Amino acid sequence: MSSSVEAITVLSSDGDEFKITVSAAKLSKPLNWMLEDVCFSDDCDEVPTIEVNSKTLVKVIEYCEKHAPRANSGASDSDAEELKKWDIEFMKMDVKDILFHILMAANYLHMEGLYDLACQTAADLMKGMTVSQIRKIFHIKNDFSSEEQEQLRRQHPGCSFD
Amino acid sequence: MSGLIEGLPDHVAIMCLARVPYYLYPKLKLVCHSWRAIFQSLELFKVRQEVGSTEDLLCVCAFDPENLWQMYDPLRDLWITLPVLPSKIRHLSHFGVVSTAGKLFVIGGGSDAVDPLTGDQDGRFATNEVWSYDPVVRKWATQAPMLVPRAMFACCVLNGKIIVAGGFISYRKAISQSEMYDPEKDEWIQMPDLQCTHNSACSGVVIGGKVHVLHKGLSTVQVLDNGGPPRWTVEESGWLQGPMAVVGGGLYVMSHGFIFRQDKGAKEVACSAFEFQKRIGIGMVGVGEDLYVIGGVVGPDLWNWNVGPLADVDILPLGGFRLWRKASPMSRCRGTILGCTALRI
Secondary structure, three states, X not given: OOXXXXXXXXXXXXXXXXXXXXXXXXXXXXXXXXXXXXHHOOOOOOOOEOOOOHHHHHXXXXXXXXXXXXXXXXXXXXXXXXXXXXXXXXXXXXXXXXHHHHHHHHHHOOOHHHHHHHHHHHHHHOOOOOHHHHHHHOOOOOOOOHHHHHHHHHHOOOOOOO | OOOXXXXXXXXXXXXXXXXXXXXXXXXXXXXXXXXXXXXXXXXXXXXXXXXXXXXXXXXXXXXXXXXXXXEEEOOOOEEEEOOOOOOOOOOOEOOEEEEEOOEEEEEOOEOOOEOOOOOOEOOOOOEOOEEEEEOXXXXXXXXXXXXXXXXOOEEEEEOOEEEEEOOEOOOOOEOOOEEEEEOOOOEEEEEOOOOOOOOOOEEEEEEOOEEEEEEOOOOEEEEEEOOOOOEEEEEEOOOOOOOEEEEOOEEEEEEOOEEEEEOOOOEEEEEEOHHXXXXXXXEEEEEOOEEEEEOOEEOOOOOOOOOEEOOOEEEEEOOOOOOOEEEOOOOOOEEEEEEEEEEEO
């Protein structure tokens, strides 16, 4: 084992190479296992592949690198505030294009913090939206028949479908 | 349940939907069939519990208007009126009220209502009927009745199951029977009798994972020992008497113009509650980390001859800086509080 390893190289599902520092990789169990494999095995030539596309992996690594110092040492409250603000900025992204991929990646990589954050972001999106906006942004088909819709409209006079 | 959100497996989609606040449910149920089904499911409630995104809503029933329940959403400081409880008993009071499995349960109770035209007693002292209210479907439903009709009894939730004990079956007869309700099976089963009965109303609280039954005017409590086969044991407690509420696992009692935290054997002042001394018939309940004091009636005194039912709601945050603040008053309910509880959804 070489203790000098500071970063490992991984491949995205698109075949691009990415570097991730050891401390950042510790935020994810599967990444941590890969790390141990790389450190302990004799042939370090093999580059592990992560089933996440490049665009998403960039974001995931960005999150890991930002959160690693706090996760590994336990920082002060002022840092926590700053990190929260950073999270909010970080999560300003397109839903279908990247948020869903982040969700899937966080689930696959067992990253609790990022998973919670992404789920909460998706939930918060629904707050100020109308029903049709929600359908549009989450790509959901309206499968209510016109009769059902009429009935629902009567039951929920305050809510608009449009 | 399938295809909640295109491009996401359901187990991931449900994690997102579980974090949506309750007040958005009516809107989100209109999105599509599968969303409507998931927002009405027990499954979503369970996931909400897992991820810690449950909300506590306050449910209140006051003397006026008759049999009307209102619900308070602390997130929006807003009152919602529930459909009228469809019991045939007019002015149902002295019932038990708890929340479990994401629903509100109104259990037993009775009424001493008198027909204003004939003067006949048209109430019923004690009933065994059980009502549940589903805040997502927004409907009342009857549930399996209790084995024994009762009013003014102890009622609380232990590990998701409802436990009732004691109370009165008629004007003169106090009872010692206790029973347990399983909301998943909709079934009451008999439990061991209380060790002693007493001719006073009793109430139940869960502290340290154990049901405690207190009779008004007695210095003892009866504790349900559920380590082995369940049985009641009598303990000398000397607890303060007064309106009680459990907040964050601790028991709080209002007495002599103060809120006390009552621990086994010892008590300490949590905050002043001087302004409530003139109120009678208040409701007191814990919602999240906060203590709520609700409604009641102000009696006449030297300076004020008005007798008024109140709709006020005062909140004492026990988790943070202990300063009373006012919530929006109840929009319809007022006066003596017949029942109140926190509904976890």
